[in-house]
Amino acid sequence: MSRIPTVTLNNGVEIPQLGFGLYKVPAESVRDLVPAAVDAGLRHLDTASMYGNELALGRALGAVLEEGSLAREDFFVTSKVWNDDQGYDSTLRAFDASMVALGLDVLDLYLIHWPAPARGLYVESYKALETLYREGRVRAIGVSNFQPEHLERVLDECEVVPAVNQVEMHPWLQQRELRAFHTEHGITTEAWSPLARGRLLEDPALQRIASEHGRSVAQVALRWQIQEGSVTFPKASTAARIAENSALFDFALSPADMAEIAGLDRDFRSGSHPDAVN
């Protein structure tokens, strides 16, 4: 049994609050890093067709399952439809291709990777996700990088409320307004780039809090996510870092630490703004 707590999505599905993110994990590293993540207690794996490692992830997961101590139901796998595949029929085809690559019958969570507003297809794409959900091919559906206006259209024109919106979020980009919108509509916030791709490690306030707790800056930044109630999945390239990033449940940030971190918000993006990705 994993010691990682879960969050209950709006359809009752449980998602582990901490996972392993596979963006920029080369396919040849996946075979070693997935077992390292499993050894660290992680059961939640976040990939996307765009990451080019679904096949490697499917094989690595298959090898873990073959060992026999863990079952498919112990894992939570997310993938995402890429912008070029948006549209009703092409989203269904992209999902089939991801499932073949992953070697899975049922996916845990399928997301629209970006709204790509200039394409004007995200509502049609979301309707394809609803079809997959109704057919039982995916346990939960949601979106990524959606701003309130994109979520409003989905809420108005579709039937299934997205289970999650996966957005860039960390102490330098706290997304408080968007998160309030999510809470109002029962949407769970997933935080991508929880370490701002490593940039956060330079933050002097986080460094001081980390030294007071005898922890690393990465652990403080990730513990902040846990205490904020978000779901997150840092990426790392070594087993030691994956273990470090997973050791978050034997310490807690104080209310004073949380208040200080609340003051670090500075609208800093380590990735693209959703308006710029099409």
Ligand SMILES: NC(=O)c1ccc[n+]([C@@H]2O[C@H](COP(=O)([O-])OP(=O)(O)OC[C@H]3O[C@@H](n4cnc5c(N)ncnc54)[C@H](OP(=O)(O)O)[C@@H]3O)[C@@H](O)[C@H]2O)c1
């Ligand atoms: N939906 C989206 O549009 C979207 C966009 C971006 C990311 N994501 C998801 O979010 C996941 C995480 O985001 P991310 O990969 O962009 O960035 P991240 O997790 O914020 O940061 C990863 C970077 O931090 C470094 N790092 C990790 N742990 C460390 C530690 N303990 N000490 C020092 N450095 C450490 C890593 O270095 P090494 O690799 O060298 O160890 C890597 O350079 C992705 O893998 C992906 O699953 C989603």
